[in-house]
Amino acid sequence: MEARLLRQQALSETRRALVLDAARAVFGEHGIEGANIREIAKRAGYTPGAIYSYFENKEAIYGALLAESLDRLNTAVQAARPADASAAAFLKAKAQGWFGFYSANPRELDLGFYLVHGLAPRGLTSDLNQRLNARLHEALAPCEQALLAIGFDAAAAPRENTALFAHGVGLLLLQHTGRIRMFRQDACDLFDHYLDALLLRVPSPPGVRSDAARSR
Numbered sequence: 185m186e187a188r189l190l191r192q193q194a195l196s197e198t199r200r201a202l203v204l205d206a207a208r209a210v211f212g213e214h215g216i217e218g219a220n221i222r223e224i225a226k227r228a229g230y231t232p233g234a235i236y237s238y239f240e241n242k243e244a245i246y247g248a249l250l251a252e253s254l255d256r257l258n259t260a261v262q263a264a265r266p267a268d269a270s271a272a273a274f275l276k277a278k279a280q281g282w283f284g285f286y287s288a289n290p291r292e293l294d295l296g297f298y299l300v301h302g303l304a305p306r307g308l309t310s311d312l313n314q315r316l317n318a319r320l321h322e323a324l325a326p327c328e329q330a331l332l333a334i335g336f337d338a339a340a341a342p343r344e345n346t347a348l349f350a351h352g353v354g355l356l357l358l359q360h361t362g363r364i365r366m367f368r369q370d371a372c373d374l375f376d377h378y379l380d381a382l383l384l385r386v387p388s389p390p391g392v393r394s395d396a397a398r399s400r
Contacts, residue, residue: 197275200229200238204252212291216246246295247312253295254319259337260285261323272383275374276332282323282374283352290360296320297353324349335386351378 206227210219219242225232225353239245264281266273286293324345331341358364359371 186263186346195363199228199230201236203230203235203238204249207242208291211246211296212285216242247316250295250316250317253292254316254323256289256292257282257285257296258319258323259325271330271333275327275334275383276379277324277331279379280350280375281351282327282349286356287359287372290356293360293400309345334383335388336392337387340387344385348378348382351375 202225207219207224207276210224210227214223221235221242223230224242224245227234228235235245239248259283261278264284265275266277286296327348328341328345330337336344355364355371355375358367364371
């Protein structure tokens with residue numbers, strides 16, 4: 185009995201994965217607005233009724249795809265290893281972890297920022313959207329921890345982390361759309377340059393004057 189249940193569970197998971205793979209292709213081609221359950225079912229080799237046994241609507245499918253994408257993002261960030269034990273190296277490694285993930289996987293960027301249906305989380309419930317946002321924040325949290333460790337205070341660290349993320353996403357969009365070529369620049373090099381500049385802005389400890397102040 186237990187073996188049969190395990191086989192049924194494995195089969196169910198395989199079918200669900202096929203549905204998600206088909207949905208990813210359909211969303212990529214038509215966006216969420218232009219996609220429909222019938223087309224997703226056709227790509228997966230199932231009937232529309234079979235799809236509804238796994239997902240209540242196409243928005244739920246989209247939410248599942250985004251959740252899996254964020255899981256992969258977190259795995260990439262966790263796997264990023266700093267060059268040494270310093271907080272600065274930790275910041276660079278974790279920032280390059282999420283930036284590199286989206287740089288190498290532009291479709292994940294589309295999913296992560298709702299680009300397949302117009303820069304807004306339409307169709308996602310408030311609860312699901314909050315849970316997905318929490319997973320994204322989890323991937324960015326190591327950078328904020330590093331910013332605190334290198335000297336930014338509790339107000340500045342999240343602000344700098346947000347600015348770092350916004351800067352990285354802007355570069356990714358330029359790279360993803362090909363617009364970066366008009367500037368004859370490389371997105372990864374520019375991101376590394378931003379990180380280096382950020383580290384130069386680390387506040388001096390209380391009572392310690394900065395190099396710039398000492399030079400005046």
